[in-house]
Amino acid sequence: MNARPLNIALKYCGSCNPLIDLITIGNELKEAIKRDFGLNLVPADGDDIGVMLILCGCPRACGNKEEVRSKAKFYLLIAGESIDQVSVREKDIVATVISRLKSFSRG
Numbered sequence: 001m002n003a004r005p006l007n008i009a010l011k012y013c014g015s016c017n018p019l020i021d022l023i024t025i026g027n028e029l030k031e032a033i034k035r036d037f038g039l040n041l042v043p044a045d046g047d048d049i050g051v052m053l054i055l056c057g058c059p060r061a062c063g064n065k066e067e068v069r070s071k072a073k074f075y076l077l078i079a080g081e082s083i084d085q086v087s088v089r090e091k092d093i094v095a096t097v098i099s100r101l102k103s104f105s106r107g
C-alpha cells in the first residue's frame with residue numbers, strides 16, 4: 001500500500017534585506033520536492049498543506065506570521081542561515097530541509 005505524498009508549500013518573505021539567495025534556494029527546493037515521490041508541491045494558498053516552508057532572507061523572519069503558519073499542519077522557518085533557529089550554512093539549507101521533510105513524511 002502506497003502512502004499518500006506529503007503536501008509542501010513555499011511562502012516567501014518580501015526579500016527586503018536578503019542575506020541568502022532565496023530565489024536559488026526556493027528553486028532548488030521546488031526541484032528536489034518534485035523529484036521525491038513522497039513529497040508533493042502545492043500552492044501556499046491551497047488546502048491540505050502538510051508542511052509550509054517559510055523562506056525568509058534574513059533572521060528578522062518577517063514572513064513568519066501566524067496566518068501563514070496556520071495554513072499547514074507543520075512549518076519550517078528558513079531565516080537567513082538558519083532553519084527553525086538552528087544555524088545552517090547557506091549551501092546546506094536545501095539538503096537539510098529535504099531531510100527534515102522526509103522525516104515528516106515518515107511520521
